Amino acid sequence: MMLRRLVMLCLVLLLSGCMSQPSAPMRYFVLDEALPHAEYARTQEHHRLVLQPLRLANYLSQPNLPMRLSSHEVYYSPNHSWAEPLSKGFAKALLHDLNAAMSSPWVALSYRDPAADNDTVQLLVELDHFVATEDGNCIVDGVFWLQSAQGDVLLKRGFHYQDELAQGGFDNAITQLRQSVTRLARDITLALDQQTGNNDGH
Amino acid sequence: MTDQQTSPSPAIVQNSQSVSWAWLVPMVALLIGAWMVYYQWSKTGPTITIEFPRATGIEVEKTKIKTRDVDIGVVKKIELKPDLTGVIVSAQIAANAEHLLREDSNFWLVTPRVSLSGISGLSTLLSGPYIAMEPSESGVESFSFKALEDPPVTPNGTPGLHVTLNSDDEFAFKEGDPVIYKGLKVGEFEDIYFNLEERVVYYNVFIEAPYHRLVTDTTKFWNISGVQFELEATGLRVQTGSLETLLTNGVTFGVPEGLPQGKQITQRAYFDIFPSYDDAVNHRFKAAAQYVLLIDDTVRGLKVGAPVEYRGLVIGEVRDINPVGSQDGNIMHDGYAIPVVIAIQPSRVDRPDNDDGVNQVRDQISTWVSQGLRASLKMGNLLTSALYVDLQHYDDVEPAELGQYKGFETIPVRPNDLAQITEKVSVLLDKMNALPLQQLTGSIDQTLGSVQLALEQLSSTAAQLEGVLAEVESEQLAGQLRQTLDGVQQLTNDLANGSDNQESLMRTLAEIRQTFKSLQPLLHKLNQAPNRLIFDGGDSTIREPRGKSPSKEDNP
Numbered sequence: 001m002m003l004r005r006l007v008m009l010c011l012v013l014l015l016s017g018c019m020s021q022p023s024a025p026m027r028y029f030v031l032d033e034a035l036p037h038a039e040y041a042r043t044q045e046h047h048r049l050v051l052q053p054l055r056l057a058n059y060l061s062q063p064n065l066p067m068r069l070s071s072h073e074v075y076y077s078p079n080h081s082w083a084e085p086l087s088k089g090f091a092k093a094l095l096h097d098l099n100a101a102m103s104s105p106w107v108a109l110s111y112r113d114p115a116a117d118n119d120t121v122q123l124l125v126e127l128d129h130f131v132a133t134e135d136g137n138c139i140v141d142g143v144f145w146l147q148s149a150q151g152d153v154l155l156k157r158g159f160h161y162q163d164e165l166a167q168g169g170f171d172n173a174i175t176q177l178r179q180s181v182t183r184l185a186r187d188i189t190l191a192l193d194q195q196t197g198n199n200d201g202h
Numbered sequence: 203m204t205d206q207q208t209s210p211s212p213a214i215v216q217n218s219q220s221v222s223w224a225w226l227v228p229m230v231a232l233l234i235g236a237w238m239v240y241y242q243w244s245k246t247g248p249t250i251t252i253e254f255p256r257a258t259g260i261e262v263e264k265t266k267i268k269t270r271d272v273d274i275g276v277v278k279k280i281e282l283k284p285d286l287t288g289v290i291v292s293a294q295i296a297a298n299a300e301h302l303l304r305e306d307s308n309f310w311l312v313t314p315r316v317s318l319s320g321i322s323g324l325s326t327l328l329s330g331p332y333i334a335m336e337p338s339e340s341g342v343e344s345f346s347f348k349a350l351e352d353p354p355v356t357p358n359g360t361p362g363l364h365v366t367l368n369s370d371d372e373f374a375f376k377e378g379d380p381v382i383y384k385g386l387k388v389g390e391f392e393d394i395y396f397n398l399e400e401r402v403v404y405y406n407v408f409i410e411a412p413y414h415r416l417v418t419d420t421t422k423f424w425n426i427s428g429v430q431f432e433l434e435a436t437g438l439r440v441q442t443g444s445l446e447t448l449l450t451n452g453v454t455f456g457v458p459e460g461l462p463q464g465k466q467i468t469q470r471a472y473f474d475i476f477p478s479y480d481d482a483v484n485h486r487f488k489a490a491a492q493y494v495l496l497i498d499d500t501v502r503g504l505k506v507g508a509p510v511e512y513r514g515l516v517i518g519e520v521r522d523i524n525p526v527g528s529q530d531g532n533i534m535h536d537g538y539a540i541p542v543v544i545a546i547q548p549s550r551v552d553r554p555d556n557d558d559g560v561n562q563v564r565d566q567i568s569t570w571v572s573q574g575l576r577a578s579l580k581m582g583n584l585l586t587s588a589l590y591v592d593l594q595h596y597d598d599v600e601p602a603e604l605g606q607y608k609g610f611e612t613i614p615v616r617p618n619d620l621a622q623i624t625e626k627v628s629v630l631l632d633k634m635n636a637l638p639l640q641q642l643t644g645s646i647d648q649t650l651g652s653v654q655l656a657l658e659q660l661s662s663t664a665a666q667l668e669g670v671l672a673e674v675e676s677e678q679l680a681g682q683l684r685q686t687l688d689g690v691q692q693l694t695n696d697l698a699n700g701s702d703n704q705e706s707l708m709r710t711l712a713e714i715r716q717t718f719k720s721l722q723p724l725l726h727k728l729n730q731a732p733n734r735l736i737f738d739g740g741d742s743t744i745r746e747p748r749g750k751s752p753s754k755e756d757n758p
Contacts, residue, residue: 024744062722063719063722064722064726067745067746067747069745075745076726077744077745077746078726078727078730078744079744080746132747133747134745134747134748135747135748136747136748136749136750138747164750165747165748165749165750166749166750166751167749167751168746168747168748168749169746169747169749170746170747172747172749173746173747
């Protein structure tokens, strides 16, 4: 008799879990939007800028979207997550913006692109911060290098963008962060032009 | 004046009480005092005097007199003897112990003693020495005693048997040495007496009950002091008694084999102490037929007591070697044969231990000598070179008869072992000298040359065989290496970039990675709140970045 009551109590407790209201649904985000890829043909005389694998800060490698609560505290949203690794999304967005910002004969390629070969300029990007703050700012911070085909460092330059969010929410924050990527692409293009002496692309 | 005023009547004089009642108190006190004096006097025993050689540790009013650890008196006075040969100790004995004061009672001073037999009197280290009394109920009453210098080994009245042992050997037993029976201490030496006339030491020994029943008229006592090493013709023999006799001396006793148990001894009896068990055993044979062996060789290694054996059985012993008083010459004469006296004991050959047995032995020996019986000295032990007398029948000897030597019959003697060996070695050397050694050496040289040639050929063949084996091994090794490399090449192709296997592997890894990423939010949630699997989270607040221009869509 006791055992039967105990089993019934356990069943009730288990079923009560189903009565609870479902938590807020998960939301997944991508950084880059569907945009046309840059065209490249071997017949044309192109200068190739090859984007090397992104160096991402460890706290940005999490799938959940981070948010800075204070100078040193990070909050991961349990309901907002990247749909793909940030390193991939950021690389695609940066490549797209670079190709949009650079003028011919420059073309930006991924290191995985079959057209990328050793006789190119290498672009290395280290991303230290790519995060929104709870009080409504978006911070993008890091360093990029331009490196010759022979391995010589042509340029090293830091970047730091901080923009205010007009409206709250992670979706608005991602939109703002995406615009920072565009600003980074422009700065890289400008630096590349300065380095190669071609300022016509701007 | 009235008639009543008559002349005065005489006064009545009455005697007052003669003794006051107050005198009763001192009278009672006197009676009590007298009773106490009588009580004390009745409880006080006699005063005895004990003569000690010295008064070491004895103190007046402190040193007690005890028997069986019960106080029966105390020392009252100590004074020197007038002739200064000792001290007289006066002691007050309790009245209830007066009946113990007999002339056989013994007194001695108990002090700490350390000896090889043990340690005694340790309790007196703290309490001080006391005078022990061994009471006796025999003898007349006595109040003057002479103390023993040492405690008596055996208290009076102890059940057991007193025996006297004597030894004309240079033993060194002393009082307290043990008597051992099969490893057990069954008695002690009580005192020693040296008879100047007989030049024999007598030992009074007490054997405790019930072991005293083991002492019979056929019992023999022998010495087992320390460790006894005996080099005999049969080898080295080591004998010990008990652990105690390893440090001190001691005797043991028993009835030798072959003797009847005998009647139990009830009164003080006399026994000899034999140097060893063998001596005690040999002593049981009384009758013996003595012969003389005239030895031409050396008698080095032959000792008195060495066995005389007939076909390996001991039938007697050597009694004397080169006895003094030889009239036929001495060792300084050429061709002098050393006389050795042997005794053949009839009891050892199942003959009566009397003259009849001796005669039977003599007749038999006489017959055997005529049939070839000879005596010889043989080596019983190579290590000690001890010799014994061996009687054997020989077929290759000339007929002979018993001879005569100073009243003894002589048995013919064969050369001893060493002489026989020398003779055989000499014959062997002669034979070796006769061998054609020169020819043998030439033949051996030729044979060795042939053997050397064969060995060289064998070495060459072995080298060729080794080369062939090495070639076979290298070909096999090369084939195995080729197969292994082919296998490695196949594995490398399977895992090469772009191959089906590599793509399949990478796809699988990507799927695993994706699955882990999908699980990560759930794991993160569970990590924060494990009960989220069943219950909803208590805090459902979702934090998001706030806009600078807040709207209703912003979260708090």
